[in-house]
Amino acid sequence: MSDDTKSLVRSTALRLFRERGYAATTMRAIAQEAGVATGNAYYHFASKDHLVQELYLDVTREHAVAARSVLAQGGDLTARLRGVMLAGVDAFAEYHAFGAEFVTVAIRPGSAASPFSAESSESRELSQALFRDLVEEASPEVPTVLRDELPELLWLAQLGVTLFWVYDGSPGQRRTRTLVEGAAPLIGRLVRLSRLPVLRGAADDMLALVRAVRS
Amino acid sequence: MSDDTKSLVRSTALRLFRERGYAATTMRAIAQEAGVATGNAYYHFASKDHLVQELYLDVTREHAVAARSVLAQGGDLTARLRGVMLAGVDAFAEYHAFGAEFVTVAIRPGSAASPFSAESSESRELSQALFRDLVEEASPEVPTVLRDELPELLWLAQLGVTLFWVYDGSPGQRRTRTLVEGAAPLIGRLVRLSRLPVLRGAADDMLALVRAVRS
DNA sequence: ATGTTCAGTTGAACATGTTCAACTCGATGC
DNA sequence: GCATCGAGTTGAACATGTTCAACTGAACAT
Known part of the structure; x- marks a missing residue:
């Protein structure tokens, strides 16, 4: 029953999260809806955060x-x-109404749902691989110097866009879309310009900074 | 007694926050330490968030x-x-141990302590005025085109640095300091370079984007 | 004096995330 | 067959943020 119960609790939780949002979905409601005791949900998932992580x-x-x-x-x-x-x-659009709650939970450093947490390694890898492909298979090619660091920087940029999205109250999140529509060509242009001698120094400094900060 | 009680609750809460952090400071502890009933704290401050905002x-x-x-x-x-x-x-250094908790609370869009909230307008104005002065009185002068938007962008950058700081586990937050030491000259250089014809287009696009996104 | 009002105060009650001691029951060992 | 073990399960108990109906007492009106 264990595996069944675990996946039943997970799917029930996800459904309720989608239907009601984070705060309105109580652990008791999840357990009851799944037909198990409250404590049982905790046997399979260490905390509500771990369910958000799912x-x-x-x-x-x-x-x-x-x-x-x-x-x-x-x-x-x-x-x-x-x-x-x-x-x-x-x-993310489907969740915008509750997005704020979820991102709040996800951003807490100790949270299992944090994009930086060990528990999130699967989704993080999935997402970062996307940006590696994005950069490496782009044509025309991205300048070699940037190829190593750019994917992670873009992944971080995506987190930033998500944070912006949380605060974006415009209908259909139009402002966030405007931000992406504007930022993408801007980044593309800066990457192209990074080849020019005038900008080469700034680009190198930036890469050095990223490496210094990471260690 | 009202004003006295209010400021007593506030100072007690701030002291306990400093001593114990956010989660370990319960509303009951604040009230008890201040010598009032739990409900009384709620009469003066709508929620725990409002005390964090203080x-x-x-x-x-x-x-x-x-x-x-x-x-x-x-x-x-x-x-x-x-x-x-x-x-x-x-x-912020004094609070780094609990910084994560506080920033988590502060970043929640609905929170009184959010840097974007109406309740935080006083601290926001205080902080933004700082960045306006920073830009306007700099010598050599900041290019005119940038002068209107740069202060707010730098204020946002400071929020970003704070977010980085939350996740910075290095002793004395060395990595955050490294970030600032590296980012400041980089931004300074880019602002100077924005005068060059090659970058002028990118700079204009960026300002246009900021304006488009804001509205 | 007496009654009225109301800001300030009280503490019990409530909802919810989480913990935990106890229970179930199939598998395993003898 | 019987005892033992332990993964899985239960629901009551606990801590904490928050709410609320009731109480207090000073200020004011009559």
Whole structure:
């Protein structure tokens, strides 16, 4: 019964999260709806955060699928970045009403649902692989110096866009889409310009900074 | 007694927050330590978040004082930005152990302690005025095109640095300081370069984006 | 004096995340 | 067959943020 129970609790939790949001979905409601005792949910999932983490993984997978089909179409860095990020906005759209709650939970450093947490490694890898592909298979090619660091920077940028999205109250999250539509070509242009001697120094400094900060 | 009680609750809460952090400071403990009933704290402060907001205001004020004395020394954009941001890291340093909790609370869109909330307008204004001064009184002067938008962008950058700081587990938050030491000259350089014809287009696009996204 | 009002205060009650001692029951060992 | 073990399960208990009906007492009106 264990595996069955675990996946039953998970699917019930995800359904309730989707229907009611984070705060309105109590652990008691999840357990009751799944037909198990409250404590049983805790036997399978260490905390409510861990259930949110399951939702996060779910949404990441949806995003990955959509993004893969965007990336399969080729294109330059700008087009690919725009496509992947807009696919992200779409994947998240369903949750915008509760998005704030979820991101709040996810951003807490100790949280299992944090994009940086060990528990989230699966979704993090999935997502970061996306951005590696985005950069590496772009044509025309991204300058070699940038190729190592850019994927992670873009992944961070996506987290930033998500944070913006949380605060975006415009209908259909139009402002977030505007941000992506504007930022993608801007980043594409800066990457191209990084080859120029005037900017080469700034680009090198930036890469050095990223490496210094990481260690 | 009302005003007395209110400020007593506030100072007790702030003391306990400093001593024990956010989660370990219960509303009951605050009330008990202040010698009032639990419900009384709620009569004066709508929620625990509102008490955190008081702490946020306190820290912002400390930062403003330190930053003002940095700005009084003149200097170029890089030096001023570096000084103000490092003063911020210092002002926050005392809370790093609990910083994660506080920022988590502060970032929740509905929270009173959110930097974007109506309740935080006082600290937000205080902080944004700092960055306006930082930009406007810098010498050599910041290019005119940038002068309107740059202060708010730098204020947002400071929020970003704070977010980084939350996740920074290095001793003395060395990585955050490294980030500031590296980012300040980088931003200074990019601002100077924005005058060049090659970058002028990118700079204009970025400003247009900021304006488009804001509305 | 007496009654009225109301800001300030009280503490019990409530909802919810989480913990835990006890129970079930199939598998395993003898 | 019987005892033992332990993964899985139960529901009551606990801690804490928050709410609320009731109480207090000073200020004011009559």
